[in-house]
Amino acid sequence: MTMGNPGGRRRPPTIHDVAREAGVSRGTVSRVLNGGHYVSPAAQEAVDAAIRKTGYVVNRHARSLITGRSDSVGFLLTEPQERFFEDPNFNVLLRGCTQALAAHDVPLLLMLAGTEDERRRITRYITAGHVDGVLLVSSHSGDPVAEELRAAGVPLVACGKPIGLGSKVSYVAADDRDGARDMVRHLLSLGRRRIGVVTGPLDTPGGVERLAGYREVLAEAGIEADERLVVPGDYSRASGEAGAERLLERAPDVDAVFVASDLMAQGVLTALQRAGKRVPDDIAVGGFDDSPAATAATPALTTIRQPWDRISNEMVRVLLAQIGGEDPAAVILPTELVRRDST
Amino acid sequence: MTMGNPGGRRRPPTIHDVAREAGVSRGTVSRVLNGGHYVSPAAQEAVDAAIRKTGYVVNRHARSLITGRSDSVGFLLTEPQERFFEDPNFNVLLRGCTQALAAHDVPLLLMLAGTEDERRRITRYITAGHVDGVLLVSSHSGDPVAEELRAAGVPLVACGKPIGLGSKVSYVAADDRDGARDMVRHLLSLGRRRIGVVTGPLDTPGGVERLAGYREVLAEAGIEADERLVVPGDYSRASGEAGAERLLERAPDVDAVFVASDLMAQGVLTALQRAGKRVPDDIAVGGFDDSPAATAATPALTTIRQPWDRISNEMVRVLLAQIGGEDPAAVILPTELVRRDST
């Protein structure tokens, strides 16, 4: 007769229970659990059956205590949380990483380092070995947390090429420069010649690269650079709106704009509409990101799709490899032009 | 001479090292770590100093192994991930929960139960005790994961009143009905009498309650219910657009619309603009959520703000209380009318 444990949760079965049930030793069960080398088919089968019967699930705490690994990784977001949390790409990335990790049975711990206090706590938590590695989202340069983690030898994979960190840190990024090139070439192919740009923040690699791609293509097309056509933005909708106004004021003959993010492009569209410009007839507008904002905009935005699903998969792959002892690696993934109604 | 551990991460200090450094026993250090009862001021101080000096951080795995607690909680999203991941409120909620938990030094594990496979793995993971409790986001009715967790006695707090689960599960929700009442009263106060509604999905409590609030206020104002003014939606932008078209078709004299979400309200605005209706002159539009979509819309949306920061705080508070042995609780928080340009 089973007594159970009325009023509380039952004590879960241990490796010991499984061993007894299967008629083998703890060691054999453990071997089955960890890859099954040096176990006889008979034992293998008996243990499998016993696990199913008892509903055994390994106690990760006990395992971690002895292996020194935690078999979990952190997803760390430092600094300007608002920007990221409002960015739909961030969602896709977070979801992709979570799922890719889940496929490897690795839990993801979400860590937000907003305040100085949180920063300190998280750094201690990580360097104390409570996670085996970190997926890092922190576009801005010279991140002290990232630097500290790198110095402590914590496996680290950044999303986007990190500025300021040594070359020893892994990262996965879309090919921003090439994406920008594609877009500007596309605008050129439509016959546009006075092509403006609203840049991203220039303390981020993405911002820098996208601007560089723009400049490259114009140069290779033999079009003289005109700095009046270059206005700065910070990826926010508001800065797109302001940028477009400034652009129209400085270069009224502009016939196309490459905007370094879809969110900014939404702002650009608003400003152009207010100024009485028709899109794409008077001015063609190209975005970057292929975020939901791109399809929601009117007209729907032509944009550059970043392969976020592949980015998250690669981040996880590289991180797990690094945890497994491999060297840091940089992965750059191709982008894709998505043509809609704004060009 | 310190040998260190060249080529690898150093073994972190243990409670033993701290004890030796402070000249006390492990037990005393442990007591200091866990609240400091029954420790002399002198010992307290010595241990504190030793912790600072050695940089000691407790090994949570070892602790969990013996206490049976994991001192972490899961943030579980079941089912229609797209809907939530595109919902800005979800971000705010996730962030709020993460930060509230961080304040208690409790890590958050992000769990996405999309596929059947993931569902099973997550359920096992949780019931095996790898988290102490679960923050649940799953508006739809009859969630099998939630039911299983509840049956297993896992502390659980849902966001929004769950349908289908017994009354034994805690939840935190905004007062949807009262918010809807406020909005409709506001529209009445502007002199509108032909007030339509685009509802949320009616298999969710939020959808049901918001509609109920609408009906209540009209009834108490002595306005006869007109079912032509009620059109269904599913919180998506597209359904707002379709809903507005349908509404105009069925009741051309409509002079206000209460839309059960801002995202849908954006769609409504688009459709109204296309139909040549001026907002708010011809038709006033009220949203719900106060999401970024509300300020981004033109005209900016009058809407009902849900106190997401308080909701996440309360969810965490209730969950931790429940983990600590308290009974399940329901918390309902007041909403707030935010007036902008669409009414």
Place this chain on the structure above:
DNA sequence: CATGCTTCTGTGAGCGTTCACAGTAGAGAA
């Protein structure tokens, strides 16, 4: 002086797992 109570401290056991090691059995080679 004995007794009790409170406050504080150290000690040993044990949480559930992995790992190193020792040991067994059977096959094949000398």
Place this chain on the structure above:
DNA sequence: TTCTCTACTGTGAACGCTCACAGAAGCATG
């Protein structure tokens, strides 16, 4: 036969912590 090698299995010792318990010291009370 005897030895070696391979394939497999069991055992004790950790991992770092908490918890129960025993005991010491100080102080008031009988």
